Amino acid sequence: MAGLTLRNVAKSYGSTNVITGLDLDIKDSEFVVFVGPSGCGKSTLLRMIAGLEDISGGTISIGDTVVNDVAPAKRGVAMVFQTYALYPHMTVYKNMAFGLKQAKTPADEIDRRVRAAAEILEISSLLDRTPRALSGGQRQRVAIGRAIVREPDVFLFDEPLSNLDAALRVQTRIEIARLHKRLGTTMIYVTHDQVEAMTLADKIVVLRDGNIEQVGSPIELYEKPQNMFVAQFIGSPKMNFFRSEDLSETGNALLKGEADILGIRPEHLRLAGKSKPLLTATPDLIENLGEVALVHCKTARGMEFIAKTTDLSAFPIGKEIKLTADKSMLSFFNSTSQQAV
Amino acid sequence: MSSSAHTTKFGKIFWPLLAWIVGLMFFFPIFWMVLTSFKTDADAVKPEFLFIFTPTLENYLNMTENYDYWRFAINSVITSVFATAFTLFVGVPAAYAMAFNPSRHTKDILVWMLSTKMLPAAAVLYPMTFLTKNMLGLFDTHFLVIMVLALINLPIVIWMLFTYFKEIPKEIIEAGKMDGVSIWGEMRDIVLPLAWGGLASTALLCFIFCWNEAYWTVRLTTTDAATLSKLIEGNRAPEGLFFGRLSAVSTAAVGPIVVLGWFCQKQLVRGLTFGAVK
Numbered sequence: 001m002a003g004l005t006l007r008n009v010a011k012s013y014g015s016t017n018v019i020t021g022l023d024l025d026i027k028d029s030e031f032v033v034f035v036g037p038s039g040c041g042k043s044t045l046l047r048m049i050a051g052l053e054d055i056s057g058g059t060i061s062i063g064d065t066v067v068n069d070v071a072p073a074k075r076g077v078a079m080v081f082q083t084y085a086l087y088p089h090m091t092v093y094k095n096m097a098f099g100l101k102q103a104k105t106p107a108d109e110i111d112r113r114v115r116a117a118a119e120i121l122e123i124s125s126l127l128d129r130t131p132r133a134l135s136g137g138q139r140q141r142v143a144i145g146r147a148i149v150r151e152p153d154v155f156l157f158d159e160p161l162s163n164l165d166a167a168l169r170v171q172t173r174i175e176i177a178r179l180h181k182r183l184g185t186t187m188i189y190v191t192h193d194q195v196e197a198m199t200l201a202d203k204i205v206v207l208r209d210g211n212i213e214q215v216g217s218p219i220e221l222y223e224k225p226q227n228m229f230v231a232q233f234i235g236s237p238k239m240n241f242f243r244s245e246d247l248s249e250t251g252n253a254l255l256k257g258e259a260d261i262l263g264i265r266p267e268h269l270r271l272a273g274k275s276k277p278l279l280t281a282t283p284d285l286i287e288n289l290g291e292v293a294l295v296h297c298k299t300a301r302g303m304e305f306i307a308k309t310t311d312l313s314a315f316p317i318g319k320e321i322k323l324t325a326d327k328s329m330l331s332f333f334n335s336t337s338q339q340a341v
Numbered sequence: 342m343s344s345s346a347h348t349t350k351f352g353k354i355f356w357p358l359l360a361w362i363v364g365l366m367f368f369f370p371i372f373w374m375v376l377t378s379f380k381t382d383a384d385a386v387k388p389e390f391l392f393i394f395t396p397t398l399e400n401y402l403n404m405t406e407n408y409d410y411w412r413f414a415i416n417s418v419i420t421s422v423f424a425t426a427f428t429l430f431v432g433v434p435a436a437y438a439m440a441f442n443p444s445r446h447t448k449d450i451l452v453w454m455l456s457t458k459m460l461p462a463a464a465v466l467y468p469m470t471f472l473t474k475n476m477l478g479l480f481d482t483h484f485l486v487i488m489v490l491a492l493i494n495l496p497i498v499i500w501m502l503f504t505y506f507k508e509i510p511k512e513i514i515e516a517g518k519m520d521g522v523s524i525w526g527e528m529r530d531i532v533l534p535l536a537w538g539g540l541a542s543t544a545l546l547c548f549i550f551c552w553n554e555a556y557w558t559v560r561l562t563t564t565d566a567a568t569l570s571k572l573i574e575g576n577r578a579p580e581g582l583f584f585g586r587l588s589a590v591s592t593a594a595v596g597p598i599v600v601l602g603w604f605c606q607k608q609l610v611r612g613l614t615f616g617a618v619k
Contacts, residue, residue, distance in 0.1 A: 052515050073521025085512035089534045098530075099520035146516075 002063035002076065002153040003028040003186060004049065010057035011044055011210075018044050019210040021058070026188065026203070031180050034190045035197040035233070036207035043158055045207070046190045050079050050156050062153060073102065078147035079156040082163060084139045086131040086146070092118075093127040096146045103150075110149075117148040120182070121175075137168045144179070157189040161196065173199060194234055198222070206230050224331075228338045231263050231331060237294060239263045239331070240305035242279060251278035254330065259341040263331035266294065266308040269323050277322035281305070283315045297321075378588035385584035400589035410593060413572040417594075419483055420558070420568055421551035424490035428498045428547050431491075433540070436502035437532060441514055451503065454496040462556050473561060481562045489561065490551040498547050505539025506532065545605050552598050569594035 004026040011019040019041045026032050034042040047053040049060060051072035059066050067075045078099075086095050093114055100110045118124040121141045131139055140160060147155055157176070161169045177200055180187050191197055197204050198218045206213040206221065206229070214221060214230045225231035225239075232238040242262045244252050255262060262278070272278070285296040295307045295315045307323065309315060332341045377385050379396040404410045439447045469489075474480040509532065517531050533540065555570035562571055573594055576587045 050519065052518065071521070072518045077519075079516070079519050081512045081516060083510060083512050085510065085516040087513060087516070087531060098517075098522075102521040102523075102526065146520075150520075 003030070004154065004188075005061040006049075006058070007061075008058035009045075009048065009055060009060060011041070011048060011053065012056045017210065019048075022210070022212060024205065024212065024215070026186060029184045029186055031177075031187045031189065031200060031202045032205060033197040033201035033203070034188065034205050034207060035192065035194060036213075037233075038192060039209075040207040041210040042190045042192075042207045046079075046156055046158055046188060049075075049154075049188065050077055051075055052079075073099070076153035077156055078150045078152035078154075079158065080140075080143050080147050080160045082159040084131070084143040084163070086139060086142055088131050091128055091130055092123065092134070092142050092145075095131070095142055096149050099146065099150050113149045113151070114145075117145045120148065120179070121145050136164055137172065140164060140172060144176075148179075148183070153186065155185055155187040157187065159191055160189075161191070161193075176200065194236060198234070204234070206233060224340070225263075226340050228261070228263070228333050228340075231333070231340075235265055237266050237306045237308065239265050240269070241333070242299075242303070242305070243335075245301055246299040246303050247279050248277050250276040254278075254327075255332070257341065258334045258337075259332035260335050261333040263333060264325050265329065266306045268325040268329040269307040270309070270325065271314050272322040272324040275324055278324045280320055280322050282320050283307075283317050286312065286315065286317065288312070297323075374588045375592050376588075377584055378592045380585045380588075382583045382585040385588070400585045401593070403586065404589055404593060408572060408576070408590070410572065410590075413567055413569045414593075414597070416483070416486075416566055417552055417568040417570075420486045420490055420566070421548050423483075423487045424494070424551045425544055425548045427487065427491040428494050429540075429544060432495060432498040432502055432543075433528075433533075436499050436506055437528065439499075440503050440506035440509075441511075451500065454499060458493075458496055466560065469557075470560065481565045481567075483566045485561055486558055486566045486568065489557045490554055493554070493557070494547050494550050497550075498543055501543040501546070502536070502539065505536045505543070508539075509535050541605070545602070549598055549602070553595075 004024075006022060006024040006026075009019060009022045009024075010017070022045070034045060036042050044053060048055050049062075051067070051070065055068050059068055061067065062075055062077065087098065090098065096114045096117060097110045100113065105113075114127070115124065118127055121144060123138065123141050123145060126134060126138060126142070131142065134142065140163075143160070160176070161172055164172060173196060176187075176189075180200075189196075189200060201218055203215060204218055204221055205215050208229055213233075214226045216224075218234075221230060221234045225234065228241065231241075240263065242251070242264065244255055244260060247255075247262060251262060264278075279299060281297040281299045283295045283297045287294040287296070292308055292310055293312050293315075295309055295312075296304060297307060297315075298304055307315065315321060333339065334341050376392075378400055379398070380390065380394050381397055381399060384390045384394050439451065470480075473485055479485040513531060513535070514527065517527050522530065552568075553570070554568075555574070558568045558570045559574045562568070569590075573587070573590050576583065576590045
């Protein structure tokens with residue numbers, strides 16, 4: 001088991017810089033999620049840690065060893081691919097045993113580890129099948145099994161749930177969380193899905209254009225986003241941003257100093273009732289999800305935003321309503337720097 | 342709507358009919374050749390005996406007695422087998438490198454290789470003959486024929502293998518790297534099993550090309566390394582029209598390769614579907 005240290009890590013293809021001067025510390029047995037929109041460099045970063053991509057600058061250390069020039073298999077990492085990447089011509093058993101065989105592990109040790117991993121993942125009955133005869137979920141388990149048997153210091157997951165259907169995705173997500181609890185191994189997980197990031201991570205790393213936007217626990221990122229990008233990326237639906245034109249006098253009074261944007265999450269908006277409202281708006285569309293409803297509203301100047309509510313009757317379509325939110329739930333930003341104030 | 346229905350009905354009869362006519366046109370010369378091989382030379386040129394004649398094995402018997410068919414056949418087997426083996430020996434690593442570790446120039450190299458096929462063979466006939474006959478002393482040797490066959494087929498073989506290797510998902514190769522497989526192990530345990538169908542069909546095609554090659558085998562050999570193409574060539578015309586004999590030789594020359602293709606067919610189809618990775 002080991003932690004990871006990334007110092008001034010850079011990646012460029014020719015003259016195109018994908019990642020520039022990135023620093024990151026990952027503690028032993030931590031579950032870290034890299035999240036960001038497509039093209040943000042999260043997969044590239046994971047592949048650099050795995051050793052599948054060259055490192056153009058800086059150092060990556062696993063434990064105390066700099067691994068920049070160490071072959072993938074010697075880094076003590078194991079990777080689970082989005083497309084599973086099982087060897088189609090080998091049985092499940094052979095797929096899982098292949099890496100150990102390359103490392104010249106004794107046959108009885110291989111057998112013990114493969115059967116133990118199969119036990120954990122409940123795929124013992126599938127060991128003689130080929131990947132072709134398995135469902136998507138089963139294939140993903142085999143891919144995870146192939147990583148487990150190597151007993152790595154660090155697990156790397158590259159969007160492992162993207163190819164699964166919605167129900168299976170939730171189930172597998174829970175299983176990965178359980179696996180982390182059980183093995184206590186450092187895990188790095190790449191996803192573009194912020195729900196996966198929120199539910200799995202001890203620590204989330206939000207990336208954009210090859211830069212780290214914020215590192216923190218899921219709740220930190222949710223409650224104290226450092227900038228407008230993180231504020232909108234974490235949480236669903238995304239955070240609403242109001243300018244002073246959209247706000248009432250009470251709302252405007254809150255914008256002090258450099259702050260010129262008020263951020264309120266949809267779930268924190270509620271009817272003002274007798275208290276002074278932060279803004280007034282008109283609901284124009286409702287998406288009812290069953291347990292909650294998303295109310296699409298417009299301010300007087302036409303700015304659209306979303307409120308999340310369980311009480312639909314409070315949001316009559318086409319009728320002006322007054323809204324407020326708890327002061328502790330508000331975020332403030334500067335529109336020029338995009339940073340939190 | 343009615344017009345499209347009309348077209349469909351018309352098409353249902355017209356296109357298969359056309360296909361049959363074209364197919365038979367292509368097949369007829371071969372059928373004629375086989376038929377003629379069982380006629381005497383005298384009968385072979387008479388139109389009234391086109392379909393109805395007294396069959397004879399004379400041509401085939403003469404062939405083995407007078408022309409030493411087996412020597413040519415063995416030469417064909419030796420040169421085709423070794424040329425195919427050598428082509429794969431060079432082509433597999435080349436295609437592997439280009440498919441899995443491409444550089445900026447890989448595309449250019451592939452196109453350049455194919456462009457060598459555009460050079461008319463006749464353009465280098467004199468230098469080749471001069472070089473092999475007068476300078477290297479390789480004229481009419483198995484070695485020369487094998488090398489020439491291998492080199493003229495190498496571009497197409499690399500292209501075919503490249504396409505088959507390309508079909509293997511990159512992640513599987515990367516999974517192998519994560520598992521710590523060596524380059525040789527990756528080839529043996531991952532790439533070749535997955536590209537087996539492609540490899541087999543490439544090998545078969547290369548073998549067929551080698552077997553059928555005539556331009557160089559006829560011109561760079563006399564007796565020692567002469568292949569079946571040379572035997573056919575040798576039975577052509579100078580003494581007059583011996584169509585029966587020529588047909589027998591030709592039939593005996595293409596026979597083995599047709600039989601080989603026939604037997605490999607099932608193997609190949611199975612191999613190709615196995616290559617479908619996902």
